Amino acid sequence: MPSPDELPDGLVVADGTARVIVFNRTATRLTGVAGAEAVGRDFRDVLPLFDAEGRDWWKCLDPYAGLAIRTRHPECSLYLAGGAEVLVTAAYRRDPEGRVERFTVCLRDAARRARQERDRADLVSTVAHELRSPLTSVKGFTATLLAKWHRFNDDQKRVMLETVNADADRVTRLITELLDVSRIEAGRLEMRRQVVDLAGETRRAIAGRVAAGEAEDRFRLETRGPLPDMWLDPDKINQILGNLIENAVRHGAGTVTIVVEPDAHRQGAAVSVRDEGEGIPPEAAKRVFRQFWRGHGNRRSGTGLGLYIVKGLVEAHGGTITVQRAPEGGAEFRFTVPAGAPDYP
Template structure:
């Protein structure tokens, strides 16, 4: 059969629809000759459409597997079983330019068990997938480093104590054991965060809310921070009078505040203020939308540091976001948002009166319906 430019598409609307597809689309007939392709496919292949129409798709779109074999010879769309309808997405390479593409194929037949008379393939540039894989690899490397550092310390101190126990004073032994305990807590916390990320992503995060006094929770966290070596005047607590209790999971609320306080101490400066006021109209509306009633408390954690640039605020609660600095896995704030939303509340970031970062989270003051 002789091909003409008029066979580029069946009609004008089909051509317009093909151009609206974000992926590269190439269609071939029963003889493997290209009938038409959209402009995105031409850019991926690096050749003008005029040269490709009528060409053998197996030569023009020379796809190969990771082992170097021809994908067309392996799949043979026009032969083999007549019940095949296509192929799911697969990472392949264009032999002529070395470009990696994600390819999906669809086989069309005029009737049941009849030979294939049309093969459509969709191609998507794999560059973004590779970038995502590289980012995930970097995250794994970061997590591995975060785990290795405290485990190395635990191994070193415990081995030293076992071999030379009699050579150390009681004070030296106590210091080593305290270091081992602190590093073990660090590993436990990291593993907990990783598990929480998995539960948040899969929708399996569970909370067990109880009525809690916010002021007592604040003071407990400040005392814990002071016991860890921070100065007491580094913290300030401001709680509104007659503030209602919050309904929250005690362990999860501790986790939320620990992450926010650690973030403020590590990345902020000056005094870290913990305050609590009745929820404003926006926070109440958000809780009502989630079926948690109109009453709530807004908890605010702010510092006097440089703050978070406005163009970064939409990213701070995403997984593995570090901003301009490193030194953490970037999981803490992602977990904070997941935990707050699991309670039926919301968390936002803004600027404190001092110019530092300010995290505002709302929590309900009424029991969930299943406990009412």
């Protein structure tokens, strides 16, 4: 069972005399009151709360002298003495006579909740925007072919069907990205580990870009030393490599260099993907792995979810990923993954 300080929400517990017996670390962060100062005091003095009209919530609620049948209070928005908004829920534990034995208050950061809601709204807006273009194309070409099939020659039909097929692939990729984001945020990524030839996977990722029309001499692969047995999810590793290489091709310039080498620090492997473009400004380096980040001059390119997904997939392997300036002046994304067989139950 986790300790109160490990909980993500603020937790305040008062005993039957209204004295604080638990005041966890998150409650301290939200209120600015140290736990040692709170314990033993009347919780109403430690945690003054007010509604939107400025009324003292504890006087309105009267938790110890109110209705004996109350067991909890649903979440509501209240304000601390300093004006910060918090989301508050409360619950009672009563003795057989209905007297309050424990009164528990849970606090959540309203600003954080608002940011999460804005992120969800941004995600919906981004998805709607990204879906509109390919679906409009698919609808337009299929409607045209159905209505005027005999007016087009075979070459014209092929061009339109190839466009429909490419747009369908684009929609599929977007849906895959959304599913990945959902699984990362919910902690539900399933890992199917097996021994993976990391250098071989990198070669296949490069070959895929060449097959898609990139010049073969745009890529350089360097392998440095033998790697230990790498137990990884091959599909997710391919997705990581594909996203990083595509990012270098789309936003960078010059030769894209991929370095695969042992990582002595983590006893695993490290992969660096470098380009020779303008690079990423130092002030933006901390933001590149957030949702909806897009490089300078590419605000309308893609969903901005690719690097966020890459970070989630790397961390699901127990690895880390960083971005810095490459030796040639562009951006260098470097991720490490540990070696060793997975623990099976």
